[in-house]
Amino acid sequence: xxxxxxxxxxxxxxxxxxxxxxxxxxxxxxxxxxxxxxxxxxxxxxxxxxxxxxxxxxxxxxxxxxxxxxxxxxxxxxxxxxxxxxxxxxxxxxxxxxxxxxxxxxxxxxxxxxxxxxxxxxxxxxxxxxxxxxxxxxxxxxxxxxxxxxxxxxxxxxxxxxxxxxxxxxxxxxxxxxxxxxxxxxxxxxxxxxxxxxxxxxxxxxxxxxxxxxxxxxxxxxxxxxxxxxxxxxxxxxxxxxxxxxxxxxxxxxxxxxxxxxxxxxxxxxxxxxxxxxxxxxxxxxxxxxxxxxxxxxxxxxxx
Numbered sequence: 001x002x003x004x005x006x007x008x009x010x011x012x013x014x015x016x017x018x019x020x021x022x023x024x025x026x027x028x029x030x031x032x033x034x035x036x037x038x039x040x041x042x043x044x045x046x047x048x049x050x051x052x053x054x055x056x057x058x059x060x061x062x063x064x065x066x067x068x069x070x071x072x073x074x075x076x077x078x079x080x081x082x083x084x085x086x087x088x089x090x091x092x093x094x095x096x097x098x099x100x101x102x103x104x105x106x107x108x109x110x111x112x113x114x115x116x117x118x119x120x121x122x123x124x125x126x127x128x129x130x131x132x133x134x135x136x137x138x139x140x141x142x143x144x145x146x147x148x149x150x151x152x153x154x155x156x157x158x159x160x161x162x163x164x165x166x167x168x169x170x171x172x173x174x175x176x177x178x179x180x181x182x183x184x185x186x187x188x189x190x191x192x193x194x195x196x197x198x199x200x201x202x203x204x205x206x207x208x209x210x211x212x213x214x215x216x217x218x219x220x221x222x223x224x225x226x227x228x229x230x231x232x233x234x235x236x237x238x239x240x241x242x243x244x245x246x247x248x249x250x251x252x253x254x255x256x257x258x259x260x261x262x263x264x265x266x267x268x269x270x271x272x273x274x275x276x277x278x279x280x281x282x283x284x285x286x287x288x289x290x291x292x293x294x295x296x297x298x299x300x301x302x303x304x
Contacts, residue, residue: 001104003085003176005030006077008070013043015092015225020051020061022095022220030087030100032060036077038068070172071198074187086182090173092225096124102217103176106164110213117181117210118203120170121218122160129158138265139258146214148207150258152243154200157214164215168207172199173222181210197242205251232281233288240292241299263293 005023009016016035023033033055037044048063055061066076074088085107087100103119110116135141139151146167148154154169185206187198203212240263247254267289274282 001085001107002031002083003087003100003104004077004081004083005033005087005089005100006036006074006081007033007089007091008036008038008066008073008077009044009091010038010068010073011040011044012091012225013039013047015223016044017047017051018223019089019091019093019095020047022093022099024051024054024056025097026095026100027098028101028104029056029059031083032062032081034062034064034077034081036064036066036073036080038066038073069189071187071189075189078182078186082179084179085176086179087176088172088174089220090222092223093173094221094223095121096219099218099220102215102219105217106213106215107176107178109164110211115211116178116213117206118170118175118177118212119218120167120176120212120214121174121220122157122214122216123171123174123222124160124219125221125223126156126158129156134265134269138269139262140266148200148204148252148254149262150253150255151262152247152254152259153262154197154204160219161214161216164213164217167212167214168204169200170203170212170214171222174218174220175199175203177206181206185209197239197246201242201246201249201251204246208252233284236285236288237292237295240289241295244292244296244299263289267293 007019035048045063048061052061064076064080066073078086087103099121103121106119107116131141139149140153142149142155145155145157145159148168187202244259247256247259267286270282270286274286
């Protein structure tokens with residue numbers, strides 16, 4: 001298979017250089033690697049220029065300038081490329097050498113049926129996860145990994161699967177699609193405007209028509225960059241609003257009732273725990289949850 005790799009970046013030349021080094025070390029270097037750059041300066045462009053001198057003959061490394069915005073940059077990359085398989089990775093990822101080959105193998109295995117629209121890699125450095133039954137009752141967690149719950153909450157793959165598994169969504173740092181699938185369900189700039197959860201919106205829409213798979217044959221680390229990152233409080237608010245947008249869109253089996261149960265359950269849980277443990281972090285999450293509720297209220301008023 002011929003393929004395009006798209007890396008969207010902004011003001012992260014060091015992260016980009018580390019990522020490109022891992023792409024250069026692949027057992028299969030993509031047919032074309034396109035860097036969609038919305039940086040304020042030319043440092044990232046210079047990184048691409050330096051790597052272009054080392055790039056394998058017969059493979060392309062291309063730099064494309066873009067306006068900021070992750071969804072917008074993904075669209076720019078899609079329109080600037082043409083190969084039948086489109087890989088998206090983040091600029092702060094490090095691919096293990098067989099990552100691209102593993103993704104293509106998963107597509108090839110399913111090619112006869114043509115039902116698999118997207119394949120994701122396994123992120124090896126997942127955060128610690130503590131399952132709690134109360135979170136499952138509130139629609140905030142599940143024993144099943146890789147699902148999207150009726151509340152709109154998406155559950156990560158915390159455990160490396162033994163084989164390719166079907167999932168409801170793909171992580172934006174490691175997602176690959178067939179081009180016709182993206183042309184039918186392209187990234188939508190009207191959603192994910194808060195730059196969080198746009199990967200879930202996209203992949204869950206695609207999941208309604210095609211299978212999505214996570215393969216352990218493609219492994220990578222997502223070494224979260226400190227550049228252009230939000231605080232935990234801000235991310236809590238943004239995640240809540242993005243989840244509401246997802247549920248409100250009416251895709252799949254999502255439920256506004258389940259969403260609001262999860263929201264007020266989360267608010268009550270963190271407020272209670274903060275009061276009993278005097279935890280500043282839990283108070284912060286409780287405040288951030290309430291700010292999300294207020295922002296959703298304002299969005300609903302605007303829509304009327």
